Amino acid sequence: MFSQEQMQELLAFESNGKGVISVYLDTDSAFQSVEAIKLTARGLLKEVQPLYDEEAQTIERYLDLGYDWSKPGLALFCGKGGDYFRAYPSPVAFRNRVRQGARPYVKPLAHFLDHYAHFGVILVDRTRALFLKYHLGDLQATDSFTGEEVRTLKDGGGSSAVGRRGGGGASGPGGAKHEDQVALRNLRQSAAAAQTFFNAQPIRRLFLGGTSETLAQFRELLPKQLQSCLAGSFPMDIDTPEMEVRRRALELLREVNAEREGKLVERLMTLHAMGSTAVLGLDDTLQAVSDKRVESLIISDGFRAHGYLHEPSGYVVANLTLSPLAEAELSEVEDVVDEAVAQTVAQSGHVEVIADNPALDEAGRIGAILRY
Secondary structure (H helix, E strand, O other): OOOOOHHHHOOOOOOOOOOOEEEEEEEEOOOOOOOHHHHHHHHHHOOOOOHHHHHHHHHHHHHHHHHHOOOEEEEEEEEHHHHHHEEEOOOOOOOOOEEEEEEOOOOHHHHHHHOOHHHHEEEEEOOEEEEEEEEEEEEEEEEEEOOOOOEEEEEEOOEEEEEOOOOOOOOOOOOOHHHHHHHHHHHHHHHHHHHHHHOOOOOOOOEEOOOHHHHHHHHHHOOHHHHHOOOEEEOOOOOOHHHHHHHHHHHHHHHHHHHHHHHHHHHHHHHHHOOOEEEEOOOOHHHHHHHEEEEEEEEEOOOOOOOOOOOOOOOOOOOHHHHOOOOHHHHOOOHHHHHHHHHHHHHOOOEEEEEEOOHHHHHHOOEEEEOH
């Protein structure tokens, strides 16, 4: 599983002058054949050959002999004639792309780390609950709770399990009330068990699965800490296979993140209009990155720009006329936006890569919310 430590290791890469190639692949073999994926990869690698011929061969050998094709996404980094090689499988597919530069291209991984970190799912019915903790799309921990069987009182004081087929099961006076009380007690205990589980497995977002009636009751019983993490719910039986639960949760997570991204861009625009802690456009944003003032760097997906870097200080600039440094002090870089991402991550800032947002595109495709 990819980690923040591995991100920092990528950012610390020092080339031998030629640089490194970065390849992101959609390797979901459920929708395309492995051979088709390899063909796509070879097509991408042709874009950086012959300069990176040895690196391209290293990647092709890995795809032929080393990758197990168990994950739908794959990020690859190779430099120094193939001596430097890193492969990071992902439970989330990437958009196919290749980049070459002085350091690894990390924007998609920064987006991945931000969007898919630490989320939980609770599946619940009137008797049981299942708790699942995910990080970056991988299941990390699970636990369950089973309460008292919900039984319907019959005339004469007997009982039958709710949902049992065959004779009996009609409730006598007070029967429905009794089963509702048992179910409510189970839900209350499930909520307490959820709190214990997620106290040990912290999450940023939480999704609930079950029937609408059960979820309405259960939601109110959750502690406020978990209620504050609630991001959505979906109809699902508690015995649904985990792979389907994960698929549905990731689908909802993408919807939630798209909504959050829209609000983030609105906040960026509002702060900028107020003359407050925000900048828009490439030049002002790069200056904020150089000044180490960026809290959240916000970029349109696919945005690239030629520019310059002063490696000792991390100063980045696209327009040389704005630089206080002499051109001889700066290194030319193919993608100064990616350099800005690297500097922001190194400064413990957040990076948001946002697709299909016309307002951000019209404002220059890049901006930042500032610390001060």
